[in-house]
Amino acid sequence: MTTTRKVTSLDVAKRAGVSRSAVSRVFTPGASVSERTASKVREAASALGYRPNVLARAMLTGKSKIIGLVVAYLDNHFYPTVLELLSEALEREGYHVLVFMAAHSTDDVEDVVSQILDYQVDGLILASVSLSSDLADRCRASGVPVVLFNRKLEAEGELAVVSDNRMGGRLAAEHLISLGRNRIGHIAGWEGASTQRDREAGFMEGLRTAGLGLFAREVGDYRLPRAKEAARRMFDTPDRPDAVFVANDYMAFGVMDVLRSELGLRVPEDVALIGFDDVPSAAWPAYGLTTVKQDAEAMVSTTVDALLSEIGGTEVLPPAPLPVTLVRRITA
Known part of the structure; x- marks a missing residue:
């Protein structure tokens, strides 16, 4: 049984007639590269079936462009809606979401968050789960901002997005x-x-x-x-x-x-x-x-803004609780 060799950025560079660093810049969001070079590289990558190694790039740049999202359960229909909105909002900003499931218990959440930190995520969103102060300190020490979604802990300096x-x-x-x-x-x-x-x-x-x-x-x-x-x-x-x-x-x-x-x-x-x-x-x-x-959309927007500001090095004040409204239908 033969194993197909994985296509590398060097293969793409040779086919496109450019340097390996040029290939890297083409697949790095925000990097400077000419349209002509980008076109040649993307054409060569498509022909060879090349896909950039995101995790390898994270080791070089220190940025994975991945956001970890921890949720307690998805059977509540509120959270699939939120997950879709969060994924769309973060993807518009060039990020991808890595979803982990955790139970209510702090021990389970801490195990999951410890695993996520190994993926070198750029930030964490905890949706309706709790986080101990020790693990919060570890996240900060690792340079990983944390935003709580639909939950608050009343801890000093926490970023928590909640409704009123x-x-x-x-x-x-x-x-x-x-x-x-x-x-x-x-x-x-x-x-x-x-x-x-x-x-x-x-x-x-x-x-x-x-x-x-x-x-x-x-x-x-x-x-x-x-x-x-x-x-x-x-x-x-x-x-x-x-x-x-x-x-x-x-x-x-x-x-x-x-x-x-x-x-x-x-x-x-x-x-x-x-x-x-x-x-x-x-x-x-x-x-x-x-x-x-x-207002799920307002909650998501506030969460993404706070998290990306923290990732960018801007200090963010804890958001105020977001307004709620009564929707009257037939049951009351």
């Missing part, structure tokens, strides 16, 4: 109260998340302002099976809430399925329901979910 989750929770409470509901429950997400804490804090503020307390509370951990179990515990009883705020849309879909299909309850006649995120499927007629909208 507290206001979002308050909007949810005010809307349910405006419908005349007074037995209002909450199905929480993962309690280790800043998003959950802020959303619930705002929700409770809204209830207290109206002179109400929380009628019932369960935890869904941002997981569909857990959210369904929470809904059964909360609503399979005569003394049930007449409204519920679910901490994200993904869980809200499962809650709605339990209410309608298992318990025979009408939404919103028997139970008004509101979620958080405004993922695309929230607008589907089968759900018509009233929800608090996070």
Whole structure:
């Protein structure tokens, strides 16, 4: 069995009649090279089937043009949308995204981030995962900027891009109260998340302002099976809430399925329901979910701007929480 020899930049240089350094400049974004030389090199590369070795170039330049993205889960429809937007935005700036999956636990995240640093990434985006101060210090020592997406740690100098989750929770409470509901429950997400804490804090503020307390509370951990179990515990009883705020849309879909299909309850006649995120499927007629909208495009734009500024050596102030809006549909 014969093995085809890998085409090198030297092969391209010989065919194009240029120096090896000229080939390198053609495939280095922003490098100076004449149109005539670039045309000859690209034609030779195409004929030979040559592809530049990005990692080898990173060793020479110290820049890989790769951004590491760590996500906790992709089953929540908010994150595939965000991943697509982040990839498109970074590619427009000449970067590529390397995606790693991690669980909620800090230990798992730290293992993954340690692996990513071996790839000589230019920056890190952590989407809904946490990072210890020790590992954050290691990233800084390695010259790798880190931006937290949809999560904050309240650490000094951290770059965290979040929506105004507290206001979002308050909007949810005010809307349910405006419908005349007074037995209002909450199905929480993962309690280790800043998003959950802020959303619930705002929700409770809204209830207290109206002179109400929380009628019932369960935890869904941002997981569909857990959210369904929470809904059964909360609503399979005569003394049930007449409204519920679910901490994200993904869980809200499962809650709605339990209410309608298992318990025979009408939404919103028997139970008004509101979620958080405004993922695309929230607008589907089968759900018509009233929800608090996070502006994914604004969050992505803010994240990319902050990360690239840090990569470029510009000190960035922590971004302010981004505005949220209530999107009313048929469930509340």
